[in-house]
Amino acid sequence: ARKYVLVNYFVDQPKPTDLKLMEEELPPLQDGEYLVEAEFFSVDPYMRIYVQNLPLGITMIGGQVAKIIESKNPDFPVGKRIVGYLGWRTHTILNPNIHQSFSEQKPYLLPDIGDLPSSLGLGMLGMPGNTAYFGLLEICKPKSGETIVISGAAGAVGSHVGQIAKILGLNVIGICGSDEKCKWLTEEMGFDFAINYKTMPVAAKLREVAPQGVDCYFDNVGGDIAGTVIYQMNLFGRVALCGSISSYNADTKSLPKSTILQPAILLNQLKMEGFIARRWLNRWNEGIMQNLQWIREGKLHYRETVTKGFENMFDAFIGMLHGDNTGKAIVQV
Ligand code: NDP
Numbered sequence: 001a002r003k004y005v006l007v008n009y010f011v012d013q014p015k016p017t018d019l020k021l022m023e024e025e026l027p028p029l030q031d032g033e034y035l036v037e038a039e040f041f042s043v044d045p046y047m048r049i050y051v052q053n054l055p056l057g058i059t060m061i062g063g064q065v066a067k068i069i070e071s072k073n074p075d076f077p078v079g080k081r082i083v084g085y086l087g088w089r090t091h092t093i094l095n096p097n098i099h100q101s102f103s104e105q106k107p108y109l110l111p112d113i114g115d116l117p118s119s120l121g122l123g124m125l126g127m128p129g130n131t132a133y134f135g136l137l138e139i140c141k142p143k144s145g146e147t148i149v150i151s152g153a154a155g156a157v158g159s160h161v162g163q164i165a166k167i168l169g170l171n172v173i174g175i176c177g178s179d180e181k182c183k184w185l186t187e188e189m190g191f192d193f194a195i196n197y198k199t200m201p202v203a204a205k206l207r208e209v210a211p212q213g214v215d216c217y218f219d220n221v222g223g224d225i226a227g228t229v230i231y232q233m234n235l236f237g238r239v240a241l242c243g244s245i246s247s248y249n250a251d252t253k254s255l256p257k258s259t260i261l262q263p264a265i266l267l268n269q270l271k272m273e274g275f276i277a278r279r280w281l282n283r284w285n286e287g288i289m290q291n292l293q294w295i296r297e298g299k300l301h302y303r304e305t306v307t308k309g310f311e312n313m314f315d316a317f318i319g320m321l322h323g324d325n326t327g328k329a330i331v332q333v
Contacts, residue, residue, distance in 0.1 A: 001026055002310060003089035004060040009052055013249055014321075016314050019060055019088075026093055033095045034076040036066035036107075041088065041310075041331040042122035043317040044156075048248045054102060059087035060313075061102050065110060065121045066092070081110040083121040088313055090333065105278060111288060116295065117304075123156050123328035124295065124302045130287035131242060131277040132160035138280070139240035139273050140216040144169030147210050149229050151197075152220030152245060154181035156328035159189055160291075161218045163300050166190045170216070173209055175202060175225060177323045184326060189301060203228045213237075221246045224259070230272075231264045239272035249321065303327030 001024045008018040029035060042063040051061055064087075068080050073096065076082070084107025086092045086100075094100065094107055101107075110121045123129060135157075142148060148165045152158040153174025162185065165172045174185045174194045182194035193209040195202055202225060206214070213234035219226050222244025230239065265272060280287065294300035305325035307316035310333050320329035 001089050001091035003087065004313060006051055006054070006056055006058055006060050009056070010048060010249075014048065014314075014318060019314060021311070024089075026091060029070060029072045029093060030095070031072050032097065033093050034068050034071035034073045035091065035093050036082055036084075036086070037069045038064045038066045038086070038090050038092075038310075038333050039081070040065045040119040040122055040333070041313060041316075042126075043313070043320045043329045043331060044128075045243060045245045045248055045321065047317065048321060050102075058102070059089050061085065061087050063122055063127065065118050076109070081118050081121070082107045083110050083126055084108070088310075090310055103278075105281060105284075111285070111292070113292060116292075119304060119306075119328075119330050119332070120295075120302060122330060123304060124160055124291050124300065125288050127277055128156035128328060129160055129291045130280065130284060131157050132164060133287040133291060134277060134280040134283070135240045135242050135275055136161050136164055136216075136218060139275050140218060140238045142168055142170055142216050145171075146215035147171040147173065147212060148216040148218060149173045149175065149206070149210070149214050150218045150220070151175045151225050151229070152243065153185055153191070153194065154178075154326050155220065156325075157242060158218070158220050159185065159303070159327055160300070162191050163189055164294075165216075167294065167299050171210070171212075173206070173214075175221075175229075181326055184303075197225055203232070206232055216240070218242060219244070223247060227259045227261060230261055230270070233264065233268055233270055235268050237268060237270045239270060241272060241274040245321070304330045307331045309333070 004019045007020045063085050085103035148170045150158045154176040162172045172191045174191045185191040185194040195205045217229045217239045220243045223246035316331045
């Protein structure tokens with residue numbers, strides 16, 4: 001097996017030398033075990049901050065879709081695929097009775113998705129897809145006719161949230177980092193408006209495209225963008241606090257924590273709730289099945305930005321943090 005080991009904690013931007021590519025001999029399989037070979041890796045924003053609390057020397061964390069290539073466990077036959085948080089490693093021996101991951105979610109068999117690409121198990125039919133599904137429905141509790149703003153709108157979670165919001169009959173406004181992404185959101189993903197936060201004044205543009213105010217805010221980025229949107233929300237608006245990527249590369253201990261949001265939250269009696277998708281682990285399959293149905297009905301469209309080669313994991317990771325991806329960032333082995 002080849003694997004990336006964390007040798008230094010990330011400081012500001014992660015550096016290639018923070019990880020070391022190593023080889024590992026795997027032992028023969030014992031009864032009950034099976035061996036998987038990674039086909040697709042996910043690179044996700046959480047990796048940037050989550051590893052900081054784990055010990056140096058661990059395999060770099062992350063999810064993968066892997067094919068079972070050898071098995072001494074009839075529940076996990078050769079040829080099937082699993083989705084699991086196995087880290088950045090090409091081959092892994094798994095034993096269902098032993099918990100081997102940084103995540104509380106155990107590896108599971110990829111559901112039958114027909115001729116759709118198995119990489120969707122890391123995107124729309126996996127963790128980001130369920131983040132969009134449960135975060136929007138359970139935290140924003142959107143109603144038809146309302147206006148929702150989504151930041152990080154052209155990414156895996158954001159582009160998915162916007163499409164579900166359209167299915168539910170909302171007015172959908174996305175905020176993202178390039179004109180190409182804005183064009184994609186409005187022309188292909190069905191968003192009503194998109195705002196490029198790098199070139200447009202977000203507050204003024206938002207007043208222009210949402211004169212009726214904002215009822216739901218699905219926040220993927222935090223920081224100034226969040227402050228701007230929250231000050232344009234309507235009475236009893238709901239904020240789903242999903243992520244705050246604008247601060248992930250920052251030393252949060254030295255950042256000012258004083259953006260004053262309280263007047264906006266108080267006067268408009270907003271409800272703001274942080275959530276982590278695994279809150280709905282007991283309904284995981286429901287999310288996958290609903291998203292699968294919407295894809296099959298042509299109501300949900302997916303896009304992946306695929307980097308080829310395990311040796312390019314780091315570049316794909318840092319590229320995603322910098323906004324190189326449209327839709328889900330994936331590495332194909
Ligand atoms: P994305 O596919 O959205 O990729 C990250 C994107 O973030 C980039 O493409 C970039 O797009 C944008 N970005 C980077 N830096 C900044 C910045 N300073 N300000 C604004 N945008 C920035 O990733 P995901 O869809 O996987 O994740 C989106 C968010 O959701 C993250 O915050 C993540 O942590 C969170 N998340 C939370 C989960 C939960 O359970 N709560 C589960 C999964 C994800 P651009 O070109 O627009 O800048």
